[in-house]
Amino acid sequence: MKHYFHGGIHPADGTDKLLSNQKPIRIYRPKIVEISMKQSPGSVCEAIVKKGDRVSRGDLIGEPKRFGGANIHASISGMVIDVRIDSVSFSQDIEIVVIEADDKEEPEYPTGDYEERLLDLSDYSKDMIIAKMKDGGLTGLGGAGFPTYIKYETKEKISHVLINAAECEPYLTCDHMLMLEHSxxxxxxxxxxxxxxxxxxxxxxxxxxxxxxxxxxxxxxxxKDLPIEIKILPTRYPQGGERQLVEATLGMEVPAGQLPASIGVIINNVGTAKALADIVLGDRPLISRLVTVTGKVKDQGNYLVPIGTRYSELIGASGGFTADISRVIEGGPMTGTCLQIGGSHEELTGSISKVTSGLLVLEDEQKDETPCIRCGECERVCPAGLAPFKIDFAAIENDISLCDKLYATECISCGCCSYVCPAKRELAYRITEAKKEIFKLRWESNK
Amino acid sequence: MKLKVGKELHEVGPHIEINRTSKVIMQDVVIAMIPALLGSIYFFGINSLILVLAAVTTCVLSEYIWQKIRKEQLTVSDWSAVVTGMLIAFNVPSTTPIWAVMIASVFAIIIVKQFYGGIGSNFANPALMGRALLLFLWPASISNYVTSYHAGTDAISSATVLGLYRTGNEITQFSKWDMFIGNIPGCLGETSALLLLIGFAYLCYRRVVNLATTGAYILTVLIMTFVFSQDGLFQGDILTNLLSGGLILGACFMMTDYASVAPRVKVTLAIIAGLVTAGIRIWGMLPEGVSYGILVANCLSGLIETIIRPHIYGVKIKKQK
Structure with a gap:
């Protein structure tokens, strides 16, 4: 039976992906990496190396401060030339480990058997695989960066694993290339x-x-009689949203406020599956990832880079900006965060983390918000079934309890509402802020 | 909660957006009304154009002056006042005095639209409220329907086709074809089904509106008037009901108004408007009920929205398996 998820849009025009699509994966080796001890939202690690230490590729350099984090490993071999506090980060002190590569060229990891044929995996037990996930610092590579082992330590009975290869964000092509080259x-x-x-x-x-x-x-x-099925879905954003994928493939809804595991489903990005094979079968931790560099740069492409590669260097390797005033985005154009507006690529600060699926450069465009005309487009496209324009009004009035009554907490921050709004209102932004505020208030009242 | 405002908002995502603005939508609606406007000039003479221009100018000016006085954000350039002005003129006969149209325009813009918060916040369709005002205060001013110049003779006073039908007259002087192309007495923008539908097709093509609301409204009216006709059950004249009054104008351009019809329940509201319209046509005092039908639906919009709850993903789902 065919299922569809509710709402959704066809963002951009489909030509956006052609910029970097079918371009073979290129390996980029930086001289210096800056590895942040915060690789994904909500998990901060503590650096266990200090300035002057020598580290080899794959060495553990950061351990989670508390439950819910994932190990961080050195992504190149060399000297730790600095461990500094990230000044631009939000409220916490986040360390950044800066490693300078040795002079000699580091060999690539050998191509393992698992890249060429299906292996007999009967020797691997559940606990062993989960332990390796934990040691290898495996997090979701799709965008949320949730440590993978936590998902698998669930007590629920799991019936389906969904491998998310939808890559529904416009412009991004790294998962597509990964599937072609590392199937x-x-x-x-x-x-x-x-x-x-x-x-x-x-x-x-x-x-x-x-x-x-x-x-x-x-x-x-x-x-081959494998427990795997390939499921082809009609192209539509946000197909790759965890909850939407469950709806589109299994026709079920994940109950509000619960994890997909509660209905027996675990979802992982296709990149995460590949990284797990690297960890378990290739015996190397998660130290590199694929990044699509695209948009208004000279040479768009899909790069395999060590975690910690500086944005400025990677954009430089792609030939720099071609836009007059460029807007640099980490991630896709719908859910990514804006790193910089204007300026040159040398001024970019920050580095590739485990969740950076793309670096996108767009021509910056000015826009002004105008009053809502109640066309209802935002409501029509909302995959959660919300009325974004109403929550927007409530958020502007700072009426948090009304936002809550309008189910702002169920927003998945996909950005569809802002995308379609003819009045150019920043609906997704304000609803997301309202959602955070609601959770903050709930947390405070439970204390 | 601290929200970014103004320029700071510039960096929040998503970073791409649909290539469409409120202004483009309003301009599309204006474009869609142009065939019917040209038709009305052809059928009723230059008076039509004068009324449209008077209404549009008054609407735009009153919005501009109001926002200037109140020091509000100027939204007059979004073309919505032009749409309202055109609709007001479309809803009166060509013999209406200019002053009446201007009063209706001021009322529609200032009281119905700006009092409630401007574009997007009006609870009812401003143009229909303008018409309703005239109908209450100076019914004579907008009741002088004339046959069109091209009916063969000079313009002479005549009841509308719907009025004739209502009083049980045999419709002999107007063929169905005349009704379809608009060569009949009526409000200046409502007579030509053909030209209105051309405009509506354009709006559908531009995805400004969709067929559902318009279709639900028209179908409800036709089914009701067919079943409960004055000539007995299942005896109604479908084509006369469809082509002779303001049904198509209302269904295509006013039932589809964004602000006054809650988008999620617009089909339900269209059916309610259809029931009221048909009720007035069949049992009411007036021959025509489109404007009141739509206004009733406008007023019920909030209530219906509260009754019909949306389905929120993951909330109140049935136990699976």
């Missing part, structure tokens, strides 16, 4: 995820603009 590693990784979860089946979910990738993987799993 065996992905399938091996998916089989490991199935073992770790005890699920009956894994569904690899792609949008129909990635038919070639689907065929490549279909060829691998055909007549």
């Amino acid at each position: 065996y590693a992905i399938i091996n990784g998916v089989l490991l995820l199935v073992k770790a979860s005890g699920a009956e089946k894994a569904l690899i979910c792609l949008e129909d603009n990635k038919q070639d990738a689907a065929q490549v993987m279909e060829r691998i799993i055909s007549d």
